[in-house]
Amino acid sequence: xxNLRHIVVVGNGIxxxxxxxxIRKLGNDRITIISGESDHPFSRPALMYIFMRDLNxxxxxxxxxxxxxxxxxxxxxxxxxxxxxxxxxLRLRGGESLxxxxxxxxxxxxxxxxxxxGEELEGVQSLCSLQDVELLERNAASARRAVIVGGGLIGIxxxxxxxxxxxxxxxLIRERFYWSSVLPDGEAEIVTEQARAHGIDxxxxxxxxxxxxxxxxxxxxxxxxxxxxxxxxxxxxxxxVRPRIDLATISGIECxxxxxxxxxxxxxxxxxxxxxxxxxxxxxxxGRKAVEQVWYTAKIHGETIGAHLMGQAEPYCPGxxxxxxxxxxxxxxxxxxxxxxxPEGVHSFFWRDTVxxxxxxxxxxxxxxxxxxxxxxxxxxxxxxxxxxxxSTTHVREVMAHLAAANFDPEFFCRAEPEIxxxxxxxxxxxxxxxxxRRGLFSSYIRSLFQGRRDGADQPFENSSAS
Amino acid sequence: MNSSxxxxxxxxxxxxxxxxxxxxxxxxxxLGLAAFVTGLFYVNEQTPGGARFLWLCGAWGxxxxxxxxxxxxxxxxxxxxxxxxGVTSESLTARGAVGWLLAILFTAFYICLYWYPSLLEGWxxxxxxxxxxxxxKPADQWFVYGTFYTAAVAVMGAKALAKHRHSRYxxxxxxxxxxxxxxxxxxxxxxxxxxSQPEAALTYFWPLEYDKLMPDNVHELLSWRTxxxxxxxxxxxAGTFVLAPVLTYFFGKRWYCxxxxxxxxxxxxxxxxxxxxxxxxLRAWRLExxxxxxxxxxxxxxxxxxxxAPRLPEAxxxxxxxxxxxxxxxxxxxxxxxxxxxxxxLLGTRVWCRFGCPMAAYLGLLQxxxxxxxxxxNGSQCISCGNCSTYCEMGIDVKWYAQRSQNIVRxxxxxxxxxxxxxxxxxxxxxxxxxxxxxxxxFSLAGPLKARPPRA
Numbered sequence: 001x002x003n004l005r006h007i008v009v010v011g012n013g014i015x016x017x018x019x020x021x022x023i024r025k026l027g028n029d030r031i032t033i034i035s036g037e038s039d040h041p042f043s044r045p046a047l048m049y050i051f052m053r054d055l056n057x058x059x060x061x062x063x064x065x066x067x068x069x070x071x072x073x074x075x076x077x078x079x080x081x082x083x084x085x086x087x088x089x090l091r092l093r094g095g096e097s098l099x100x101x102x103x104x105x106x107x108x109x110x111x112x113x114x115x116x117x118g119e120e121l122e123g124v125q126s127l128c129s130l131q132d133v134e135l136l137e138r139n140a141a142s143a144r145r146a147v148i149v150g151g152g153l154i155g156i157x158x159x160x161x162x163x164x165x166x167x168x169x170x171x172l173i174r175e176r177f178y179w180s181s182v183l184p185d186g187e188a189e190i191v192t193e194q195a196r197a198h199g200i201d202x203x204x205x206x207x208x209x210x211x212x213x214x215x216x217x218x219x220x221x222x223x224x225x226x227x228x229x230x231x232x233x234x235x236x237x238x239x240x241v242r243p244r245i246d247l248a249t250i251s252g253i254e255c256x257x258x259x260x261x262x263x264x265x266x267x268x269x270x271x272x273x274x275x276x277x278x279x280x281x282x283x284x285x286x287g288r289k290a291v292e293q294v295w296y297t298a299k300i301h302g303e304t305i306g307a308h309l310m311g312q313a314e315p316y317c318p319g320x321x322x323x324x325x326x327x328x329x330x331x332x333x334x335x336x337x338x339x340x341x342x343p344e345g346v347h348s349f350f351w352r353d354t355v356x357x358x359x360x361x362x363x364x365x366x367x368x369x370x371x372x373x374x375x376x377x378x379x380x381x382x383x384x385x386x387x388x389x390x391x392s393t394t395h396v397r398e399v400m401a402h403l404a405a406a407n408f409d410p411e412f413f414c415r416a417e418p419e420i421x422x423x424x425x426x427x428x429x430x431x432x433x434x435x436x437x438r439r440g441l442f443s444s445y446i447r448s449l450f451q452g453r454r455d456g457a458d459q460p461f462e463n464s465s466a467s
Numbered sequence: 468m469n470s471s472x473x474x475x476x477x478x479x480x481x482x483x484x485x486x487x488x489x490x491x492x493x494x495x496x497x498l499g500l501a502a503f504v505t506g507l508f509y510v511n512e513q514t515p516g517g518a519r520f521l522w523l524c525g526a527w528g529x530x531x532x533x534x535x536x537x538x539x540x541x542x543x544x545x546x547x548x549x550x551x552x553g554v555t556s557e558s559l560t561a562r563g564a565v566g567w568l569l570a571i572l573f574t575a576f577y578i579c580l581y582w583y584p585s586l587l588e589g590w591x592x593x594x595x596x597x598x599x600x601x602x603x604k605p606a607d608q609w610f611v612y613g614t615f616y617t618a619a620v621a622v623m624g625a626k627a628l629a630k631h632r633h634s635r636y637x638x639x640x641x642x643x644x645x646x647x648x649x650x651x652x653x654x655x656x657x658x659x660x661x662x663s664q665p666e667a668a669l670t671y672f673w674p675l676e677y678d679k680l681m682p683d684n685v686h687e688l689l690s691w692r693t694x695x696x697x698x699x700x701x702x703x704x705a706g707t708f709v710l711a712p713v714l715t716y717f718f719g720k721r722w723y724c725x726x727x728x729x730x731x732x733x734x735x736x737x738x739x740x741x742x743x744x745x746x747x748x749l750r751a752w753r754l755e756x757x758x759x760x761x762x763x764x765x766x767x768x769x770x771x772x773x774x775x776a777p778r779l780p781e782a783x784x785x786x787x788x789x790x791x792x793x794x795x796x797x798x799x800x801x802x803x804x805x806x807x808x809x810x811x812x813l814l815g816t817r818v819w820c821r822f823g824c825p826m827a828a829y830l831g832l833l834q835x836x837x838x839x840x841x842x843x844x845n846g847s848q849c850i851s852c853g854n855c856s857t858y859c860e861m862g863i864d865v866k867w868y869a870q871r872s873q874n875i876v877r878x879x880x881x882x883x884x885x886x887x888x889x890x891x892x893x894x895x896x897x898x899x900x901x902x903x904x905x906x907x908x909x910f911s912l913a914g915p916l917k918a919r920p921p922r923a
Binding site: 014045046053061164166197295299322326331380409411412441 | 635636853867899
């Protein structure tokens with residue numbers, strides 16, 4: 001077996017691990033994954049469940065421990081201090097060095113902070129790594145009150161975690177609603193209500209001004225820009241993350257906000273790739289951001305890097321945007337493009353349950369009627385169906401008529417489609433539709449979608465069965 | 468500068484702290500349990516019927532009332548939603564002292580029940596009034612066991628309903644379990660005895676209850692010469708050979724294992740808090756396939772030989788008889804009872820269903836090869852968190868499939884629906900549908916993203 005390369009992955013997050021898995025699937029090269037954070041790769045989004053004691057750490061590991069040896073992927077617990085890109089060697093904190101033929105930098109991200117006075121006090125922390133959860137465990141032991149700064153996904157997860165320990169949580173949110181940089185007002189309002197229903201003291205239009213120490217050097221309180229003092233023993237800084245680029249920077253790899261990569265995730269150094277949270281696209285795909293710090297994106301990065309290294313050189317093409325989250329008990333899924341306010345020429349249809357907090361928003365082209373994206377809260381929708389609808393620019397009338405085909409709720413759940421379609425007809429009397437299609441896999445519509453036979457299609461069907 | 472502390476700081480109640488209603492419920496429950504313990508030692512043949520009746524009503528009233536109130540209150544005081552917080556650290560649910568103590572008590576109860584029923588004499592005599600009313604004859608240990616079993620399913624079922632009330636699938640399913648256990652497995656057989664009919668439990672079939680299709684039972688049923696007894700023979704044959712394959716084809720084995728069967732019923736009510744203890748390792752899966760299919764093979768052969776016995780030489784008949792006794796002892800008593808239920812708090816709730824039940828093995832083969840059932844993985848939304856695998860009572864590593872966007876088609880899946888319920892991203896769903904594409908041929912580690920260009 002000549003010419004087997006040594007491929008080294010720095011970081012055992014989902015981008016690095018996915019890359020390693022693909023390389024192994026496609027070939028026999030030697031693979032090493034180096035991480036200073038944990039012995040075995042685990043699911044970062046599951047950190048909250050470890051703290052809430054829903055899961056043990058072992059439950060969050062991506063695979064059983066024996067998996068790695070079986071697939072000949074070496075796991076190494078160490079930190080990489082520097083990359084010598086000319087000699088293709090890594091210097092490890094343990095003192096050793098390691099040579100590579102190809103290197104994948106997947107170092108993820110670090111919490112972004114804004115330099116508030118008192119940030120360094122004990123009791124002030126973020127939530128990003130396994131070590132952060134261990135720290136939170138210690139901080140929460142004696143805490144009764146916490147203040148969380150920032151209105152994003154991590155902030156609300158941290159709030160949920162602390163509430164399960166009986167700790168009272170205040171969230172300071174700069175904007176008018178929770179996560180309103182991403183969510184349209186209707187959805188942001190629902191999440192705001194949801195957080196309040198779970199006992200979170202959500203302070204909107206409020207900014208942190210300073211973190212105050214107590215006589216023991218630990219955090220005692222925070223003050224807001226309005227001058228209010230809020231006593232607390234924990235301050236959670238959840239104002240977003242930034243790419244972790246220190247290793248790349250000191251190693252002379254070209255960085256901007258993140259490590260700059262092309263469509264094949266190649267960095268400025270030869271045979272060095274970067275993917276996941278730490279990467280920044282020089283030329284992002286249409287409609288996508290240069291830095292996307294999302295689990296799913298990282299997974300696709302990893303897959304693309306793996307395929308590239310194995311000679312299947314296709315440029316990064318992530319497909320339609322999708323994401324999901326859970327706000328306390330409220331699940332959220334999004335497919336396609338739903339910006340916080342609909343641009344010119346785009347209609348945004350919004351339905352909200354009269355009793356609960358379920359809602360659905362569908363954006364579509366005012367002119368062509370083609371659907372662009374969907375947000376659902378408290379409803380589960382089928383990824384494949386929406387991907388098909390969006391990529392084949394399906395008319396909103398057809399989407400509405402067959403909305404049940406996208407329903408992915410468990411059996412016996414209350415169906416929302418009749419109400420949604422009625423609301424759609426009220427909002428768009430010129431496009432009145434009638435609800436067709438049964439729910440779930442019995443819907444012949446689902447089958448036809450993927451077999452290229454659709455009845456009553458308003459648009460000519462664009463054959464996508466090429467794959 | 469206003470430096471006064473904010474007053475509207477919402478102090479959320481600690482969900483782990485008992486509120487007054489819960490304390491009251493626990494006190495009532497404790498009184499009921501105390502009544503049972505004293506009853507075990509002080510009730511006998513001489514105790515007057517009236518006293519026994521009052522004792523029984525008081526004990527069961529307190530246990531059922533206190534138990535239900537506590538279980539419902541515990542979850543009703545929280546908003547509806549997935550509430551598994553604390554499971555990995557509590558003594559009861561994480562193999563702590565409480566778990567071990569309960570496992571020892573449960574096991575001791577089964578040992579007494581099977582081999583030393585005289586030790587349970589106090590409870591048996593305590594239940595005479597109820598047995599007389601229901602079945603028109605005094606109680607025996609099996610009547611007491613049935614009553615305990617049904618009470619456990621009902622009381623803990625109420626708790627499970629409160630816990631899972633955000634899911635209509637669980638509400639319907641758990642209600643069905645409670646209904647089937649109380650009516651078909653407990654009251655109906657007792658009433659049949661009163662009506663001088665065979666005490667047939669119509670919800671158990673061969674090969675789980677292997678006696679059902681053994682020649683002696685069939686001949687005995689036929690000897691009753693009543694319409695009902697004849698119907699029973701028809702029903703048990705049809706149940707195994709028609710109902711099971713047809714329903715499993717359309718709905719998967721869940722129609723039985725987590726909607727009808729008493730073993731599953733107990734696991735999903737009384738055992739619901741221990742489902743995360745099941746072993747998820749590959750090693751356990753390998754062991755499971757060997758043991759469960761071996762038991763199926765043994766009982767199929769054994770049943771066949773028992774039917775053939777009259778035509779076989781005498782020497783054979785004795786060893787068939789012996790084998791049947793050993794099967795009854797090892798599988799019927801030790802495995803399904805002592806290990807299967809006694810060790811709930813240590814090994815999880817479906818040890819019997821997973822490693823031993825021949826009915827589960829039979830339905831599992833049908834489910835795997837002739838069924839429209841699958842757990843669909845929704846596109847690429849999996850975050851690999853591990854909730855699905857952890858809360859799978861059958862020890863299926865659901866995440867292994869979900870994170871590669873692959874549907875889950877596994878013989879052992881009983882379709883309890885918990886993986887779909889605890890999934891925080893809406894990735895999993897129990898579905899029946901066309902068999903084409905049930906197990907996709909190709910999958911991508913990052914998900915089946917069709918929009919990406921085809922591979923060369």
